Amino acid sequence: MEIFFQQVVSGLATGGIYGSVALALVMIYQATDVVNYAQGEMAMFSTYLAWTLLNAGVPYWWAFFGTLVISFVGGVLLERIVIRPVENKPILTIVIVCIGLLVILNSVAGWIYSYIQKPFPSPFPPKPIILGTVVFGTHDLGAIGVTLVVLAFLYAFFRFTTLGLAMRAAAQNPMSSRLCGIRVGWMLAIGWGLAAMVGAVAGMMVAPIVFLDPNMMAGILIYAFASATLGGFTSPGGAVLGGLIVGVIENLVGTYVHFIGTELKLTVALALILIVLVFKPSGLFGRAAVHRV
Amino acid sequence: MALLEVRGLQAQYGWTKVLHGIDFDVQEGGITTILGANGAGKTTTLRAVCGMVRTSGDIRFAGNRIAGRSTEDVVRLGIAHAPEGRGTFVNLTVEENLRLGAYVRGGGADVTRDLERVYGYFPVLAQRKKQTGGTLSGGEQQMLAVARALMLRPRLLLLDEPSLGLAPLVVREIFRIVQTINREERVSVLLVEQNASVALGLANHAYLMETGRVVTSGPAAELRQNDAIRRAYLGY
Numbered sequence: 263m264e265i266f267f268q269q270v271v272s273g274l275a276t277g278g279i280y281g282s283v284a285l286a287l288v289m290i291y292q293a294t295d296v297v298n299y300a301q302g303e304m305a306m307f308s309t310y311l312a313w314t315l316l317n318a319g320v321p322y323w324w325a326f327f328g329t330l331v332i333s334f335v336g337g338v339l340l341e342r343i344v345i346r347p348v349e350n351k352p353i354l355t356i357v358i359v360c361i362g363l364l365v366i367l368n369s370v371a372g373w374i375y376s377y378i379q380k381p382f383p384s385p386f387p388p389k390p391i392i393l394g395t396v397v398f399g400t401h402d403l404g405a406i407g408v409t410l411v412v413l414a415f416l417y418a419f420f421r422f423t424t425l426g427l428a429m430r431a432a433a434q435n436p437m438s439s440r441l442c443g444i445r446v447g448w449m450l451a452i453g454w455g456l457a458a459m460v461g462a463v464a465g466m467m468v469a470p471i472v473f474l475d476p477n478m479m480a481g482i483l484i485y486a487f488a489s490a491t492l493g494g495f496t497s498p499g500g501a502v503l504g505g506l507i508v509g510v511i512e513n514l515v516g517t518y519v520h521f522i523g524t525e526l527k528l529t530v531a532l533a534l535i536l537i538v539l540v541f542k543p544s545g546l547f548g549r550a551a552v553h554r555v
Numbered sequence: 556m557a558l559l560e561v562r563g564l565q566a567q568y569g570w571t572k573v574l575h576g577i578d579f580d581v582q583e584g585g586i587t588t589i590l591g592a593n594g595a596g597k598t599t600t601l602r603a604v605c606g607m608v609r610t611s612g613d614i615r616f617a618g619n620r621i622a623g624r625s626t627e628d629v630v631r632l633g634i635a636h637a638p639e640g641r642g643t644f645v646n647l648t649v650e651e652n653l654r655l656g657a658y659v660r661g662g663g664a665d666v667t668r669d670l671e672r673v674y675g676y677f678p679v680l681a682q683r684k685k686q687t688g689g690t691l692s693g694g695e696q697q698m699l700a701v702a703r704a705l706m707l708r709p710r711l712l713l714l715d716e717p718s719l720g721l722a723p724l725v726v727r728e729i730f731r732i733v734q735t736i737n738r739e740e741r742v743s744v745l746l747v748e749q750n751a752s753v754a755l756g757l758a759n760h761a762y763l764m765e766t767g768r769v770v771t772s773g774p775a776a777e778l779r780q781n782d783a784i785r786r787a788y789l790g791y
Contacts, residue, residue: 438642443630443659
């Protein structure tokens with residue numbers, strides 16, 4: 263039973279990370295109707311920027327928020343420069359551009375920073391919290407907390423601000439949005455900026471666990487896809503909850519189903535994607551578009 | 556000087572020319588209608604005014620050249636367009652749909668007051684304000700389109716076939732409200748219609764289009780008496 267609880271707790275911890283990357287994916291999907299395959303590499307790149315700032319002696323939280331600002335600007339620029347020219351092309355074109363972006367960011371990071379793993383600090387104290395026999399890592403708890411704060415911030419932004427409303431409108435019905443005076447192109451760019459920010463948070467929370475290297479997000483991105491698919495690509499809250507569920511399932515299946523162990527864990531994520539797509543394509547909390555014909 | 560002056564307007568989709576140089580005016584405070592059958596170029600004319608299609612020719616709004624400007628900029632000058640197909644944001648609530656109409660005006664107490672004002676014109680929208688736009692009936696979505704356009708506080712309101720696919724009673728209701736808005740708020744209206752009898756009953760001035768050209772124009776009362784128009788469009 264202790265093993266069970268411990269596995270659930272550490273599953274929630276990794277799940278929080280999957281959830282935050284999933285949140286970034288959902289952000290871009292909601293703002294632009296595109297699934298951004300380069301999301302993981304954007305997060306990795308942002309984390310290297312944070313590492314550079316920290317190495318230059320900037321205090322942690324200054325570096326943290328500085329990275330968020332730079333990531334936002336970087337995301338906006340990426341959209342304007344790389345995505346804009348293919349904005350009205352078929353979806354496959356955009357997907358391929360995103361994959362190209364993934365490869366480029368990965369190589370550029372490797373070229374600048376090398377492929378040697380680097381330690382990345384956690385802002386939370388190293389002493390774990392022990393309840394009975396179950397150990398809670400403070401970084402794990404902190405990471406989940408940070409993810410929930412980001413989620414709450416995004417929820418408030420999209421629900422209660424005029425800009426958030428305009429972004430949702432632009433994603434849904436660009437033509438009608440223009441007739442309301444909304445500059446649709448800029449809404450898409452801001453969507454990319456926000457997603458880059460959310461990704462940066464995820465990267466800075468992942469790096470203390472997996473160490474910083476250009477490939478650190480590769481596996482996590484697949485778990486994030488599973489999380490977003492499970493929770494629903496149209497539901498930010500669902501994506502985070504999906505992340506937590508995926509984290510726990512992954513750990514429990516790895517522990518109790520012997521032939522899976524640690525080697526086949528990633529397969530669990532892929533199987534989950536398949537099962538959700540077959541039985542409930544809109545995910546647990548996503549909504550299928552309502553149309554009245 | 557007319558509020559909207561259009562001279563020699565041409566428009567094309569790809570290689571197909573849809574408007575072959577049309578002229579028309581919309582007088583400040585009036586209701587002008589453009590009549591014509593399917594494919595006459597009525598919708599394209601409205602889209603051209605809003606910068607939604609590539610055009611040549613001159614379009615002036617309150618004396619300023621607006622041809623070639625982006626849709627977003629034209630809207631900021633005070634031209635609201637309730638488009639063909641109604642343009643509903645199907646996944647947003649009715650109230651969010653309306654707030655988007657006032658997007659260029661920013662938020663604030665002003666917008667909240669205007670929400671109450673359009674709910675006054677369209678009480679059914681007030682009842683449905685928490686529902687998503689996609690769940691409304693066709694008539695309700697048309698009301699939403701007009702109401703959203705009004706949230707801009709426009710000087711000129713463009714209406715694209717508001718009667719299309721609606722029951723006669725609903726059509727009468729919508730036109731009655733358009734008339735009220737025109738009279739009480741001094742909003743000028745450019746109405747594009749196939750339903751000539753309703754449109755001529757409402758408008759001061761009318762233009763008749765056929766295959767991308769204006770073939771007749773005049774005061775609405777005169778066009779109602781025109782034998783050719785009566786036979787072709789009014790059916791008596």
